[in-house]
Amino acid sequence: xxxxxxxxxxxxxxxxxxxxxxxxxxxxxxxxxxxxxxxxxxxxxxxxxxxxxxxxxxxxxxxxxxxxxxxxxxxxxxxxxxxxxxxxxxxxxxxxxxxxxxxxxxxxxxxxxxxxxxxxxxxxxxxxxxxxxxxxxxxxxxxxxxxxxxxxxxxxxxxxxxxxxxxxxxxxxxxxxxxxxxxxxxxxxxxxxxxxxxxxxxxxxxxxxxxxxxxxxxxxxxxxxxxxxxxxxxxxxxxxxxxxxxxxxxxxxxxxxxxxxxxxxxxxxxxxxxxxxxxxxxxxxxxxxxxxxxxxxxxxxxxxxxxxxxxxxxxxxxxxxxxxxxxxxxxxxxxxxxx
Numbered sequence: 229x230x231x232x233x234x235x236x237x238x239x240x241x242x243x244x245x246x247x248x249x250x251x252x253x254x255x256x257x258x259x260x261x262x263x264x265x266x267x268x269x270x271x272x273x274x275x276x277x278x279x280x281x282x283x284x285x286x287x288x289x290x291x292x293x294x295x296x297x298x299x300x301x302x303x304x305x306x307x308x309x310x311x312x313x314x315x316x317x318x319x320x321x322x323x324x325x326x327x328x329x330x331x332x333x334x335x336x337x338x339x340x341x342x343x344x345x346x347x348x349x350x351x352x353x354x355x356x357x358x359x360x361x362x363x364x365x366x367x368x369x370x371x372x373x374x375x376x377x378x379x380x381x382x383x384x385x386x387x388x389x390x391x392x393x394x395x396x397x398x399x400x401x402x403x404x405x406x407x408x409x410x411x412x413x414x415x416x417x418x419x420x421x422x423x424x425x426x427x428x429x430x431x432x433x434x435x436x437x438x439x440x441x442x443x444x445x446x447x448x449x450x451x452x453x454x455x456x457x458x459x460x461x462x463x464x465x466x467x468x469x470x471x472x473x474x475x476x477x478x479x480x481x482x483x484x485x486x487x488x489x490x491x492x493x494x495x496x497x498x499x500x501x502x503x504x505x506x507x508x509x510x511x512x513x514x515x516x517x518x519x520x521x522x523x524x525x526x527x528x529x530x531x532x533x534x535x536x537x538x539x540x541x542x543x544x545x546x547x548x549x550x551x552x553x554x555x556x557x558x559x560x561x562x563x564x565x566x567x
Contacts, residue, residue, distance in 0.1 A: 252409035268385040311362035392492035392512040408486035419483030426476025437466035
């Protein structure tokens, strides 16, 4: 389900907001969270219900790892390794298996059959969120959560498909805050403004550039130099306003529920250098790699050579993570999303 679709704007979002605040109004807090979890699952499964068992299995497995670490502190490291292998292995299988097979066939002239694996939406995002949760559990930085809290943290629909990559300590406490269970008109107004702004970026700007890009891709062989440059520029602005618009819409929807999502996009094309650019584009991904990869590897504290090696590893992993750029087509309209 896309944020700019009629079913989301006219049905899903109003029903979810009304139901959530009604349950909270009558102090049915657990029921309110359960309702929001069910609606988030519907949101995720709407495009293709076959995605549902994958994310549910992932949630249950990681929650069991977390509970296992709480009960068996002697084998925490083993559970940590199992959790990381499971999550990264699942990501590699669904996202890169056919990619590896294709390249093996090209390099070694083999003819291994492709599996044509269906790539689950948002798997890169909810996988990294759960990897961070497992690592934080190993470090004993996670309080006692119930399965409902954890499942809602993973599936909360504004950030489920394309981020931001959130941590448990950013989301779960906000759902527990009694003040956030009441309709806050200031937050709601800001949320509507942010959502409307993002929707305009997506529909009025990104989709318009998308028409040029579609034409260029379809007629790539017949483009002259000037038209090819125009198509490249159009694609540059398309992905910029698409991602910027999506981030604005996600932030706005979160605010409607009194949930503040971390900033994930901050005008990167205004950057003065490449370092500043990477600090402003997909901010939460950079934060994830910094906290869970760069710093554990030693960061910049083990000499110049090691620092450059660590930076190379981060950019290498970031490139692999971004992988393919996918498109969801709905008639003449589509949304570019990073998978």
